[in-house]
Amino acid sequence: MAHHHHVTSADIAINGDHLDKSKVAPIQMAALVIAAIGTVASLYLLFFAPVKLRAPFAYSWLFAFYFFLTLAIGGCFWTLLHNVSNSGWGTSVRRVFENVGSTYPWMFLFGLPLLCPQVQQYLYEWMNIHRSAEGVRSEWLHQHNHLLYNKYWFMNIPFWYGRVIFWGLGLSAVIIGLRRLSTAQDTDPNPGTARLFKARFHSTYTLVIFALTITFTGFDFMMGLDYRWFSTMWGVYLFAGAALNSMAVIVLVTTWLKSMGHLKHVTGPEHYHLMGKLMFAFTVFWAYVTFSQYFLIWYSNQTEETSYFLIRNTGNWNIAMIALMFGHFVIPFVILLQAWLKRNPKWLSLMAIYTLCMHVLDHYLITIPERGVSLGGEHMSGPGFEGFVQKVSIPGAFLGDILAFVTIGSAFVFFVIRALGQHSLYPNRDPRILESANVSN
């Protein structure tokens, strides 16, 4: 496609393109205040409120925590992929990848309540069974619950904590290291190619850490909600949504920065076209994986596996599941097919907002339908649980979902803006910045 102006080194800000912090301070401050108030309210709801509120809110928190964690993990993924594939096109927006990814350690902190038994008791039935065991746990399980006995090597509480700590620390170290390597180049008076090659090398094996993190945070936090259920597509399914929607966030951040006059010469319709193509590709990939999961379970029709879809096809959840199929795949597929739309920042940003709304629906359907059946299940009976018995969904609990979502969402916005303000908005001394600025596809 036509180029209007060939970008040369004269167009690159030699000392970087820096965010005017005073300009974004009101939004950043508002996000921080909302996140802080929301966190205090949420901690009350997670630990001190009556069971009637506390139990449903544990699910709200899990939903919001994991939703924003996928966006952060996706930022790490795009950073790693850009480095490891030796890409030239995305250098102009790579800092946005890194900044979105850099929220990972902070987003993971919001998962800390899930490490407390007071919260776990409403979410993870298997932990309750383990904790109620008398004597040697594996022996007891051998006598009382053979399924959990078979899964004991993986599903045991010490190993669970060990894994979760590793997911928190491992990918944090990866993204902090890569971002530091990248930003150090911005001020180097003799910027060479050394960091480029170093980032490429270190992105190879650390990609494994990323893959394990997206897969097994999904296993440990989400699939563990029902210890009887399992799906080998689970990790890939969560990955597809994470990659798609963090790209949507990256598109929105880029548009926002451009609207304030940043990334002026280094990004243009070509970059939007490429990012739009990636969104399109992952829209298709999400559908492919989601259908594969559904199809295998539907076809083989085994009791341990079908529970997931039976729960989500009961009552009004069924309408939401059908809406997800059309809203998350069919509609964006047809819209994103058009090349002109992907090249248009305004239209692609609108599609990014739409995609993120569908991601909310997707993750709501992953987490929340489990709430009614779990809290209404027999193992949860006791004082305070009377209101939950035999409920497909718990009335009024959605207010807690909104609270948790707004709280962690505001924190996500705060940490993204904070990261944007720390360094140049694009790697101004990267050897590939001109290649990226002049990219054509």
Added chain:
Amino acid sequence: MSTTRKRVYGYLAQFKNASALYKAAEKVRDAGIKKWDCYSPYPIHGLDGAMGMKRSILPWFVFFGGMTGTATAFTLAYTTQVVIYPTVVQGKPANIFTVPAYFPIMFELTVLFSGFTVLFGLLSLIKLPRLNHPLFASNQFHRATDDGFFIAIEARDPNFSTTATRELLEAAGGANIELVEEED
């Protein structure tokens, strides 16, 4: 001297490198020439824009080709599995709600039909395969597959003239300008 009748195909001009070809293409485009083409040993990013080419109609062919594939697969699966010979597998219904079982076939035929439409649509749009091309009469043209960058302006362009077109190519930096004639 040859006695065969010849017809002028057009002017062929050579350019130093990809960058010179790109800039020359912009000049030819701006001169309002419609029947012309660039020849290069490798694809040049953005040359389609420099030539002022419109977007190909091919994606639309592919879209409808793909849709035809989806519809064909659905019809095939539905007719055989529901209408002609209802097959009950694993207690699944043999009606429209068996549709998840058809998705893999629908997906595959969509891909297959799209692929065929790309291949045959492209071949017919670029009029390939063909046995000969008038430019093969030029002795320098074979370099287009090695290290030569060329622009050819056809005589059937309404703005073609033996003097003005030559001057246009010269002004654009063309060298070895030759009038290529094809055998009638």
